[in-house]
Amino acid sequence: MSSPSSGFENLEALAEHLRGELENKKFILLYAYNGTGKTRLSMAFKDIGKQEDARDTLYFNAFTEDLFTWDNDLDGDSERVLKINSASRFFAGLAEMEMDNRIRPLLSRYADFDFKIDTTEWEVSFSREITTGEGEQAKTVTVDDIKVSRGEENIFIWCFFLAIVQLAMDGAVAYQWIKYIYIDDPISSLDEQNAIVVANHLVQLYREATNPINTVVSTHHNLFFNVLHYEFKNHFNRQSSQYVLSQNRGTCGYVMRSQKGDTPSFHHVAALAELHRVSQGNTIHTYHFNMLRVVLEKTALFHGYGHFSACIKKDQDDADGILHQRFVDLLSHGKYALFEPSEMGSETKDYFRKILRKFLERYPFNPALFPNEAEEPPTP
Known part of the structure; x- marks a missing residue:
């Protein structure tokens, strides 16, 4: 039995629909693979x-x-510091709310570094305790003004956001303007190992709130979706809705299908069919490498491999498959690839088609899903 679905002409119409649904629901959970338009929908x-x-x-x-x-x-x-954009409403209550003390307990779940917020200079400095020496000579010292890793920075920003969510749900005057919260793919920014912790932590925050704010969460991450599905089902069953979002190729619109289970079924197959269709034409964007990587990762997990590169067919002159792996690695990253998509260069398109074609040759998906709509383009 197919799930009920709704069609929308554009993302603006879909956003209006979500706002309407939040009049009766506390939470909406959306699953969509990269390239569908999750970030644009949040905007x-x-x-x-x-x-x-x-x-x-x-x-x-x-x-x-x-x-x-x-x-x-x-x-x-x-003296390395993280500068804060003081003009943003995001930081409206920073000076008055003792934000350090609100962020620190949240951050301690994920990281071992400390920080200090300077509300005069609008900057954050970081420090970390390290142990030097051994035995009786061992001592702990604090190293100040360090530059944390990209992953640690993202975790800090996520905890900063959660602290503001707490303030908003507690009724802080500086954040009384917040009627809705929209969270788009925190797992894209956080380490994979934190997927379960982040999902549980997020729901716990809402469970403890006296007045939880109506919220949309969108993600491409199966594990994150799975954990949130069970958390919402257990604690907010009648107050939440869950959907799979996809593009309608025929109308260039969007389809939102109700999702009852904990895993968006066969969505990787739909993504693969879309990639094949795109490869038959000449308009291929860099974000299509994001979609291809998701399919490769799912296939690798299914076959018990630790990395998606195991699913890339190797050329005779590239025994380790390094070249194609690097193409997927480099072109499946980039913060603005989805919001401001750019078309691939002709050589990159050829590599994209080659990687996809060899993948389909290696794994026997139903060929009826992949009709040849155009003559096969040349390969490098």
């Missing part, structure tokens, strides 16, 4: 609530990270 949802200077949506997506930028102290190479 469309946010933009509907913009009325002159007024806003109504607190959002977390790829652009939230842009509110923080590094000053690496290129002259002295010693």
Whole structure:
């Protein structure tokens, strides 16, 4: 039996629908593979609530990270700080709310570094305790003004966001403008190992809130979706809806299908069919490598491999498959690839087609899903 579905002409219409549904629900959970338009949907949802200077949506997506930028102290190479965009409403209550003490308990679940927020200079400095020496000579020292890793920075920003969510749900005056919260793919920014912890932590925060704010969560991450599915089912069953979002190739619109189970069924097959269709033409964007990587990763997991490169067919002159792996690695990353998609160059398109074609030759998917709509393009 097929799940009920709804069609939408564009992302703006879909965003309006989500807002309407949140009048009766507390949570909406969306699954969509990379390239569908999750980030653009979060921005469309946010933009509907913009009325002159007024806003109504607190959002977390790829652009939230842009509110923080590094000053690496290129002259002295010693005092590295993370600068904060003081003009953003995101930081409306920063000076008055003792944000350090609100973030620190959240961050301690994920990281071993400490931080200090300077609300005069609008910057964050980081430190870490390390142990030097051995035995009786061992001692612990604090190293200040360190530059944390990219993953640690993302975890810090996520915890900063959660602290603001807590303030908003506690009724803090600085955040009373927040009517909706939209969270887009925190797992894209966080380490894979934290998927379960992040999902559980997020739901716990809402369970403990006196007045939880209506929220949309969108993700391409199966494990994250799975954990949230069970958490919402156990604690907010009648207050949540779950959907799979996909593009309608025929109308260039979008389809949102109700998802009852914990795993979006066969979505990788739909993604693969879409990739094949795209490869038959000449309009191939860089984000299609994101979609291809997702399919390769799912296939690798199914066959018990630890890395997607095991599913890339190797050429005789590239015995280790390094070249094709690097193409997938490099072109499946990039913060703006989905929001501002750019078309691949002709040589890159050829490599994309070759990797996809050899993958389909190696794994016997139903050929009826992949009709040849055009003559096979040349390969490098």
